[in-house]
Amino acid sequence: MKTIHYNYLLLLLSLCIFSGCSSSESADTKSKKMTGQKHAANFKFVQVSASKVGQEIQLPGEFLAFQQVSIYPKADGFVQKVLVDRGSFVHRGQVLMVLEAPETEQQLVAARSNYLKAQAMLVASKEHYRRLKASSKITGSVSALDLESAQARMMADSAAAMGEAANFEALTQIKSYLTVRAPFDGVITERNVHPGALVGSGVSMSGPMLMLQQQNRLRLVVDIPESYSLGLRQGKQVTFQVNAMPGKLFNGAISRRSGNMSQKFRSETVEIDVNNSSGNIRPGMFAEIMLSPEGTRGALTVPRTAVISSTERQYVIRVNASGAAEFVEVRQGQQSSTMSEVFGNLRVGDKVVVNPRDDLREGTQIAMN
Structure with missing residues (x-):
């Protein structure tokens, strides 16, 4: 009798345990389904676009x-006149300063004298050669050597005249350097010399004579x-x-x-x-x-919240045609307050998750609303 009573109690206990396990398993399954539905409902998606990310910086x-020049002397000399000062408005070609160099004046006079002398000698040589050449038409009147010597002398005088002319022109150019002119319209912003000062390439100067802007x-x-x-x-x-x-x-x-x-x-x-x-x-x-710079060529655009950054990589979660999550590595470009340029294996129209979760794993099925 005791044995029958004991077996009956054991049977009731087994039924209770089985019923409890089944209820717990059913509750867990239902909870997981509800949780999955909740996750799917909370995910938001956006399409990848090629719009420009314009953030004003x-x-x-x-x-x-626009133009600025430091005016230094081109020739050695003393400052004779300074016709402008700091703040003066000047025009191109206007005389700014006048320098004086007495030795340059004397060299120019001597060069002009040598040039005129060489020209006179050239004229005489040409005339002598012309006459000898005319006389050589009469047989025996002029030797060939005399004619050749006259021609050589004429050519030498011509070369000497050219040399003196070049020297005279060079000294004339140097004299023109004594008059300092403005190279363009502008304002004198700096003046460092006064009349009587010695200026030139061989003179130690603390700065330019004038500064023009x-x-x-x-x-x-x-x-x-x-x-x-x-x-x-x-x-x-x-x-x-x-x-x-x-x-x-x-x-x-x-x-x-x-x-x-x-x-x-x-x-x-x-x-x-x-x-x-x-x-x-x-x-x-x-x-x-x-x-507001224009977008980078070849870049695609997604919301900034769609880009997940970790210590190892940056990626977005793309939802493929079968509804599975794919992790796509990207590199970010220009950014605005809400959007970001991305470079990676994406195409315009791809759907990415805007609000990804930490518990979302690659390959997880995501319901598309």
Whole structure:
């Protein structure tokens, strides 16, 4: 009797355990299904596009004179007159300074005298040769040696005359150097000499006699970082603001590009021509350039949140045609506040996960809404 009662209790206990396990397994299965449905519902997708990522960047720049020249003496001499001063507006060809060199004047006089002497001797030699040649037509009147000697003398006098002419022209040119003229329209920004000063190539000078700048047109020089330089093109419109004139915006266009990267700063220097006919902007002033570079050629665009970065790589999660997750390695380019350029094994129209999760594994089936 005790044995029957004991077997009955054992049977009831087994049924309870079996029922509990089945309920637990059913609950776990249901929980996993609900969790999978929840994950699938939370995933968002976007298509890869080729749109441009345009983020405005602000870079410092400096104004430089369009033309600038340091005026040094071309000939040795003393300063006789200084006709301009710091701040003087001058025109091309205008006389700026007059130098004096008495020895140059005397050398020029002597050179002119030697030139006239050589010309006279050349005229006499030509006439002598002409007469001998005319007389040689009469047989026996002039020897061949005399005729050849007269011709050689004429040629020698001609060469001497040419040499004296060249010397005279050289000294005339040196004398013209004593009058210093402006090479272009501009403003005198520096003056370092006064009347009576000795100047010349052999004289130790602390600086140029004068400094001339063209200021009605300026160069705005700015260094573009390597990551943005490829997206720039010549003639692109830019906006800039002069630090000394807050609140006022100016427009310009990229006029020149250096075409190489600075080894020190890894940047490309570009220039923007600025019309400064009003004269309000001075060379040496600083400006802030607002630039919106164009997208990098060949780049695709995805939201920044779609790019996953780890210590080993950067990748996006693409959903293939069968709905499975694929990890595609990419490299980022230019970025804006919401979008990023990417380079990798992607094509326009591919669907990528915008809000990837840490527990999402490659090959996982993702429901497409």
